[in-house]
Amino acid sequence: MTAGTGAAxxxxxxxxxxGVRAALRAAGAAARKGLGDPALAELVQIRASQLNHCAFCLDMHLTVAREVGVSERKLDLLEAWEEAGDVFDERERAALALTEAVTVPTASGFVPDAVYxxxxxxxxxxxxAHLVGLINVVNSWNRLMVGRRIPAGSTRW
Known part of the structure; x- marks a missing residue:
């Protein structure tokens, strides 16, 4: 739904x-490969997509997350990961905090030193370095999709 209108x-x-599509796909593939953890890569991409309100990317990455074995509990609690107790391990929590700091910069525009x-x-x-790269790539995809209003599940984008 489009905010406030009730229309699809x-x-x-x-x-x-x-060329842009190919470059972003290649950058994302390189970042995911270098990170070496497909489940964590999906959690990071989902969290950034939540923050950016990108329904297209959420739909896609939630599907992939399930395919790579991310638990439904983690997916259900991802938006409130800081309050989810031991659902997320320390490595995941650090990656999610960094994702939020890169995606939604502070007033200073920098990632806080403690988060980094x-x-x-x-x-x-x-x-x-691959994690930071992945966060930036998913933010680029989010903005491309949100800016053009590509709906979830679209096959034309």
Missing amino acids: ATARTTLLDA AAAAARFDEPRL
Whole structure:
């Protein structure tokens, strides 16, 4: 639904340059591979998509998350991960905090040092770089889809 109108969302345009699509797909694949944890990659992409209100990406990443074995409990509680007790381990919590900090910058525009330090304590430098890259790629996809109003489940985008 489109906010406030009650009407089903329709795409403003389905045109996306093939080069842009290929570049983002390649960047996402490289980041996921370097992170080395498909379940965590999906949690990160879902959380960013929740924050960005991207129904298309939520629909897609929730499906993939289930395929790679993310539990329904984690998916159900992801939006409230900070209050979910031990549902998420410390590594997941650090990645989710970093996802939120990169996706919704503070007033200063920077990721808080404590958030970055918590992630750096749980990921080696290459994996942390891939995690930051993945967060940025999913944010780019979210903005491309939200900006063009691509609805969940769309096959034309």
